[in-house]
Amino acid sequence: MLLTALRRIYSFLIDALETILLVGAVFLVIYVFLFRPFEVKGDSMYPNFHDGEYVLTNLIGYGTTSFLKLSGPKKGDVIVFKSPTEADKDFIKRVIALPGETVSLNNGNIYVNGRFVSEDEFLSPDVTTNPQSFLREEQSVTVPQDQYFVMGDNRPYSSDSREWGFVGKKNIIGTSFLIYWPLSKFGRVSNPY
Helix, strand or coil: CCHHHHHHHHHHHHHHHHHHHHHHHHHHHHHHHHEEECCCCCCCCCCCCCCCCCEECCCCCCEECCCCCCCCCCCCCEEEECCCCCCCCEEEEEEECCCCCCEEECCHHHEEEECCCCCCCCCCCCCCCCCCCCCCCCEEEEECCCEEEEEECCCCHHHCHHHCCEEEEEEEEEEEEEEECHHHHHEECCCCC
C-alpha cells in the first residue's frame, strides 16, 4: 500500500516535471524565434506609445530570425532595432522610407519621393519635424539598399534617422504588432499606410 502510494507520487512528479519542461521549451522557441516582448522607454513614440508600455514584436522574416526571407518592413511599420549609437539598447521607431526612396525635409514636413507624407492618422496636426544633423531642412537623401529611414512619432523629441542616419535591415529585431501592457491600451499596432 505504501509502495503504491509512492509510485503514484513519483508518477505525478514525473508528469509534472515533463509538463514544465515542455512548456518551458515551447516558451523558449517562441521567445527566440517568433515573438519577443519589448518595453517602450522614453517619449519618442508619443502619442501612440507611452513610456513603460509593452509591445509584442514579431521576429519572423527579417532581423534576428530571417529564415523565411520575407521582404522586410513596410512603410508605416513600427520596428524594434539595435541602437546605432548605443550597443546595449534597442529602439522603437516608425518606418518612413524604404530602400531606393528619397527623403526630404521642407518647412518641418517630411516628403518621400517628392510627395508630402500625411501623418494625420497617427500624429496630431501640431507635430512638426525638426531638422537634425543627418537630414537638414531643404536637403534630401536616398535610402540605400537594405536600409530604412525611421522616425519617432514624437518628432521634436526623437533621436532617429534625421540624427544618425539609416537603419540596416540586419539591425532590425522585428515589427511591433501588439500593445499588451497596460491592459487598458491592449490592441493592435496600426499602420496608417
